[in-house]
Amino acid sequence: MNKADSDRLCSALDQLGLVPSPSRNDADIVVLNTCVVRQNAEDKAVGTLTSLKPSKESNPEKVIALMGCMVGPNAEPLERRFPFVDVFMRPQQYDPLINLLSERLGVDPEGCIGPLSAAPSVSTFIPIIHGCDKFCSFCIIPYRRGRETSREISEIVYESEMLAARGVKEVTLLGQNVDSYGHDLPGSVNLGNLLAAVNEVKGIERIRFLTSHPNDMDDSIIEAVANLEKVCEHINLPFQAGDDDILQSMRRGYTNLEYRKIIDKIRYKVPKVSLSTDLIVGFCGETEDQFKATLRMVSDIKFDKVHSAAYSTREGTIADRKMIDNVPEDIKKDRLKQINDEQERISAEINGRVLGERHEILVEGTKDGRWFGRNRNDKLVFFDSNTTSKGDLEVVKIEETSPWFLQGTLIQAGNGSPSEPTKSLTINTL
Numbered sequence: 001m002n003k004a005d006s007d008r009l010c011s012a013l014d015q016l017g018l019v020p021s022p023s024r025n026d027a028d029i030v031v032l033n034t035c036v037v038r039q040n041a042e043d044k045a046v047g048t049l050t051s052l053k054p055s056k057e058s059n060p061e062k063v064i065a066l067m068g069c070m071v072g073p074n075a076e077p078l079e080r081r082f083p084f085v086d087v088f089m090r091p092q093q094y095d096p097l098i099n100l101l102s103e104r105l106g107v108d109p110e111g112c113i114g115p116l117s118a119a120p121s122v123s124t125f126i127p128i129i130h131g132c133d134k135f136c137s138f139c140i141i142p143y144r145r146g147r148e149t150s151r152e153i154s155e156i157v158y159e160s161e162m163l164a165a166r167g168v169k170e171v172t173l174l175g176q177n178v179d180s181y182g183h184d185l186p187g188s189v190n191l192g193n194l195l196a197a198v199n200e201v202k203g204i205e206r207i208r209f210l211t212s213h214p215n216d217m218d219d220s221i222i223e224a225v226a227n228l229e230k231v232c233e234h235i236n237l238p239f240q241a242g243d244d245d246i247l248q249s250m251r252r253g254y255t256n257l258e259y260r261k262i263i264d265k266i267r268y269k270v271p272k273v274s275l276s277t278d279l280i281v282g283f284c285g286e287t288e289d290q291f292k293a294t295l296r297m298v299s300d301i302k303f304d305k306v307h308s309a310a311y312s313t314r315e316g317t318i319a320d321r322k323m324i325d326n327v328p329e330d331i332k333k334d335r336l337k338q339i340n341d342e343q344e345r346i347s348a349e350i351n352g353r354v355l356g357e358r359h360e361i362l363v364e365g366t367k368d369g370r371w372f373g374r375n376r377n378d379k380l381v382f383f384d385s386n387t388t389s390k391g392d393l394e395v396v397k398i399e400e401t402s403p404w405f406l407q408g409t410l411i412q413a414g415n416g417s418p419s420e421p422t423k424s425l426t427i428n429t430l
């Protein structure tokens with residue numbers, strides 16, 4: 001989400017005629033877009049911000065802006081702590097900086113903030129719903145990004161068309177809880193309808209969405225992944241904890257069994273789906289047995305990828321106010337290691353199964369002299385080629401696998417169109 005917000009602000013700065021600077025010390029304007037979802041992210045943001053102070057002192061004209069989740073509804077404490085910062089902006093609130101800069105530059109800020117205009121990459125993000133209404137007890141996001149607000153389908157389709165015209169081939173529809181898209185819009189609009197609408201956009205070859213919530217993962221979304229040609233077979237569905245009491249104290253709103261049933265349904269409807277998840281170890285009061293329930297979920301479900309984190313208290317959350325962070329750090333670290341070791345074994349096993357298969361890769365660029373891109377299941381694939389260009393859809397035969405990426409040989413030179421249809425278009429079920 002922060003990456004999408006930064007892209008949008010870059011686009012607005014581009015409209016004002018500003019150009020990127022190679023170094024933050026030489027730049028006339030520095031914007032620090034912050035994440036505070038975990039303590040170490042916040043510490044890093046504070047460290048970077050503090051390091052900007054000397055350059056502001058030697059050049060008082062320099063503009064320093066602090067943006068993102070670190071800025072709460074009341075910026076006063078931050079203003080006192082960081083007096084050298086010129087502008088404080090909450091997520092997606094770009095106006096204070098744009099207005100200050102347009103005033104200094106003597107230009108009209110009208111129309112600067114809107115759909116992306118700067119040349120984006122082959123694959124880009126489109127925020128479709130801002131904020132979150134869930135208030136999970138560990139999470140700071142609803143306090144910083146506010147309540148859920150969906151963007152109109154027509155606006156998102158228009159943005160997708162503009163991006164396609166600029167060479168974007170893949171869009172990822174973003175939300176803190178993307179599955180609840182549309183509940184606040186007139187009519188009965190949902191993510192399934194939006195996916196069907198973006199599926200019709202000429203030039204967009206692939207569509208993804210991120211991140212889902214088990215309680216809002218309804219049939220229309222699963223049907224869209226199963227039936228819509230451009231919607232990729234990959235779902236990130238956080239489960240956070242395997243124990244029902246922990247799930248309840250996290251205020252997640254589902255049980256272990258309910259989560260497993262959703263996974264069964266997705267796998268039944270989309271047999272080739274790849275699944276990833278998010279989980280937290282060491283949440284307030286988590287016992288060894290409760291942790292083992294989380295580990296069992298990882299072993300049983302066999303996700304393609306697991307994003308794991310050790311719990312850290314976020315000030316102002318329900319867990320901060322009502323619970324005690326009483327799992328020692330070394331135990332949290334050990335639990336994290338157990339999860340990561342188990343997942344590495346599972347990822348190696350799952351990836352090993354695709355050896356010899358042919359996969360369609362959307363080429364994103366080169367790294368260390370090799371082309372790379374992702375298959376529809378969101379797996380990173382490396383290959384060599386003299387004929388490939390960024391944005392091509394290539395067919396690659398997988399010849400080496402590891403838990404983290406795949407490698408293969410180019411089978412079919414890209415022409416910018418999919419090699420073979422992977423699904424039939426039966427969208428009338430939506």
Ligand code: SF4
Pocket residue numbers: 132133134135136139140141142176177213
């Ligand atoms: S659904 Fe996600 S973003 Fe919303 S409160 Fe829960 S963890 Fe945070």
